[in-house]
Amino acid sequence: MKTSHHPLPFSFLKQRFQAFHQSLSIFQYCRRAIQLVWTTDRHLTIGLAILTIIAGLLPAIVAYLGKLIVDAVVAAAQSGGAAWTALRYLGLEAIAVALLSGSQQGISLCQSLLRVLLGQKVNELILEKALTLDLIHFEDSEFYDKMTRARREASTRPLSLVGRTFGLVKDTLSLVTYGSLLLQFSLWAVLLLMVAGIPAFIAETRFAQAAFRLFRWRAPETREQHYLETLLAREDFAMEVKLYQLGEMLLNRYRAIFQRLYHEDRDLTVRRSVWSYFLSLLNTATFYATYVWIVLEAIAGRISLGELTMYLVVFRQGQSTFSAILTSVGGMYEDCLYLSNLYEFLEEAVPEPTGYATYGPLPGDGLRFEHVSFTYPDTTQPALKDVSFHLRPGEKLAIVGKNGSGKTTLIKLLTRLYTPDSGRILLDGRNIQDWDIDALQRRIGVIFQNFVRYQFTVGENVGVGDVEYFEEEPRWHVATEKGTARSFIEDMPEGFYTRLGRWFRGGRELSGGQWQKIALSRAFMRSSADILVLDEPTSAVDAEAEVEIFNQLRSVTHNQMAILISHRFSTVRMADQIMVLVNGEILEQGTHAELMQRQGHYARLFELQAAGYLS
Numbered sequence: 001m002k003t004s005h006h007p008l009p010f011s012f013l014k015q016r017f018q019a020f021h022q023s024l025s026i027f028q029y030c031r032r033a034i035q036l037v038w039t040t041d042r043h044l045t046i047g048l049a050i051l052t053i054i055a056g057l058l059p060a061i062v063a064y065l066g067k068l069i070v071d072a073v074v075a076a077a078q079s080g081g082a083a084w085t086a087l088r089y090l091g092l093e094a095i096a097v098a099l100l101s102g103s104q105q106g107i108s109l110c111q112s113l114l115r116v117l118l119g120q121k122v123n124e125l126i127l128e129k130a131l132t133l134d135l136i137h138f139e140d141s142e143f144y145d146k147m148t149r150a151r152r153e154a155s156t157r158p159l160s161l162v163g164r165t166f167g168l169v170k171d172t173l174s175l176v177t178y179g180s181l182l183l184q185f186s187l188w189a190v191l192l193l194m195v196a197g198i199p200a201f202i203a204e205t206r207f208a209q210a211a212f213r214l215f216r217w218r219a220p221e222t223r224e225q226h227y228l229e230t231l232l233a234r235e236d237f238a239m240e241v242k243l244y245q246l247g248e249m250l251l252n253r254y255r256a257i258f259q260r261l262y263h264e265d266r267d268l269t270v271r272r273s274v275w276s277y278f279l280s281l282l283n284t285a286t287f288y289a290t291y292v293w294i295v296l297e298a299i300a301g302r303i304s305l306g307e308l309t310m311y312l313v314v315f316r317q318g319q320s321t322f323s324a325i326l327t328s329v330g331g332m333y334e335d336c337l338y339l340s341n342l343y344e345f346l347e348e349a350v351p352e353p354t355g356y357a358t359y360g361p362l363p364g365d366g367l368r369f370e371h372v373s374f375t376y377p378d379t380t381q382p383a384l385k386d387v388s389f390h391l392r393p394g395e396k397l398a399i400v401g402k403n404g405s406g407k408t409t410l411i412k413l414l415t416r417l418y419t420p421d422s423g424r425i426l427l428d429g430r431n432i433q434d435w436d437i438d439a440l441q442r443r444i445g446v447i448f449q450n451f452v453r454y455q456f457t458v459g460e461n462v463g464v465g466d467v468e469y470f471e472e473e474p475r476w477h478v479a480t481e482k483g484t485a486r487s488f489i490e491d492m493p494e495g496f497y498t499r500l501g502r503w504f505r506g507g508r509e510l511s512g513g514q515w516q517k518i519a520l521s522r523a524f525m526r527s528s529a530d531i532l533v534l535d536e537p538t539s540a541v542d543a544e545a546e547v548e549i550f551n552q553l554r555s556v557t558h559n560q561m562a563i564l565i566s567h568r569f570s571t572v573r574m575a576d577q578i579m580v581l582v583n584g585e586i587l588e589q590g591t592h593a594e595l596m597q598r599q600g601h602y603a604r605l606f607e608l609q610a611a612g613y614l615s
């Protein structure tokens with residue numbers, strides 16, 4: 001016996017329904033886009049709404065006036081009466097048409113203004129969000145893609161969505177008024193009008209989904225393309241790209257990515273346009289079928305000549321309005337998908353600030369690392385293992401170790417750019433995680449190896465060390481004096497007001513060592529800081545300048561703690577404590593004399609370097 005059990009169709013239907021429901025839920029972004037526009041500029045939004053309603057109602061009025069004109073003309077011609085009635089209608093129609101084009105112009109004016117404001121607003125939102133993020137986010141490529149996607153498209157999408165939403169309202173109003181005129185002819189004609197457009201709508205939505213999927217998949221390729229563009233077109237890369245003759249190779253890579261993306265794009269665009277043509281044929285067929293019908297009705301004398309013209313206009317325009325509505329909905333779907341990406345980025349969870357303390361229970365205790373370990377996300381090898389040390393106010397600590405031994409990582413943990421996996425870092429007896437992040441960072445002046453070369457003036461390049469006093473020239477003087485940069489700055493034609501870098505007109509380039517002195521001055525700018533961290537601050541300066549910098553460092557930082565990372569043992573030896581890191585672990589720790597006496601790793605490296613200098 002056969003049982004008629006059909007689980008398949010049911011689950012299939014359920015699946016389709018869920019997919020449909022999911023498709024609809026994407027439209028929640030319309031509300032958010034309108035909110036966004038509303039908060040951007042209320043007046044323009046209200047103006048846009050009013051003009052939209054006017055532009056929606058007028059076309060049907062024009063069509064109706066057209067009918068009145070034809071009927072009045074026919075009546076006047078048949079009875080030989082005056083032409084006044086027809087001319088009056090004609091005048092009214094002219095006014096209505098003028099109003100219609102005025103309202104359309106107004107809509108495009110409001111939209112142009114809103115586009116600029118909205119683009120700025122969304123970009124600001126994205127940048128504000130970027131400010132709140134952790135360094136970990138920036139190093140996460142998936143997250144980075146999300147941000148790139150958000151920045152690339154989303155600043156134009158919200159307005160497009162709002163424009164389409166308003167367009168939809170306008171078209172719907174027109175359609176309802178057309179429909180009520182057409183209803184006098186036949187309910188079937190109204191239904192025909194609607195049914196013929198539905199396939200086009202389904203096709204549009206599908207293609208919109210496909211386009212968005214492509215856009216999402218492609219984020220890494222697009223990012224690579226941007227990166228190649230930067231390599232090829234930016235001044236700081238130009239020298240190496242030229243000397244190694246990388247240009248052609250990079251350009252070929254750039255082209256190859258373009259070709260791949262273009263082929264995918266082309267396939268989708270071709271398919272979209274073929275479908276759209278065939279579906280429009282369906283519309284044309286419906287139109288002519290109805291045309292025949294209306295003409296036959298007119299010949300049979302069941303409708304007037306004026307009605308004939310009005311129905312034809314209404315049907316043709318109704319049909320195009322209806323497909324415009326469907327296309328808007330398809331386009332809105334696409335916009336919403338893009339916007340979902342923007343909001344996904346804006347709503348990315350931001351770590352809550354953990355601490356609020358602005359001072360510690362043991363002022364004067366200095367800095368302590370207690371069994372600190374840390375592994376970078378997505379890596380297995382710990383970058384730091386069980387690191388402990390104590391640095392008292394006024395003491396100088398030098399860290400030495402091979403490349404990749406964890407020196408910079410230690411600084412990143414101290415400045416809370418990352419959080420240790422285990423162990424504690426204490427400042428004035430309080431865990432730095434419990435400190436208010438701003439208060440903590442104000443106490444630390446850092447220069448990293450890859451410090452930023454801002455394309456600002458010299459003074460501002462120093463000033464960024466303490467934003468509170470960013471533009472205070474006397475402070476620039478003090479800081480550059482300490483950083484041994486003052487003399488060469490004063491030799492420049494515009495002194496502290498010389499613009500650095502080549503991006504802007506009149507910019508001047510500095511040598512590597514000069515830049516390093518600027519960065520050093522930047523760290524000294526933070527006069528409230530009592531921990532000074534210098535990550536290879538002298539790698540690019542000459543030997544004489546190095547001695548000067550360190551004598552300076554000693555004399556100007558006698559109350560401050562300093563952590564110095566350096567590969568030059570001639571400067572390292574001047575520190576109160578020296579720490580040797582190997583694979584993230586402390587191998588040796590002590591003063592220069594102690595470590596030399598131990599005849600260990602440090603002593604060996606020191607002698608090796610001294611021999612190098614002597615030979």
Ligand SMILES: Nc1ncnc2c1ncn2[C@@H]1O[C@H](COP(=O)(O)OP(=O)(O)OP(=O)(O)O)[C@@H](O)[C@H]1O
Pocket residue numbers: 139376377379383401402403404405406407408409410449
């Ligand atoms: N952002 C990061 N993500 C993952 N791993 C990292 C990251 N930064 C550094 N590392 C790894 O952590 C280890 C320690 O790096 P760190 O930058 O602390 O070394 P370093 O001692 O400062 O080296 P150098 O002398 O070359 O400046 C290295 O193995 C490095 O590959």
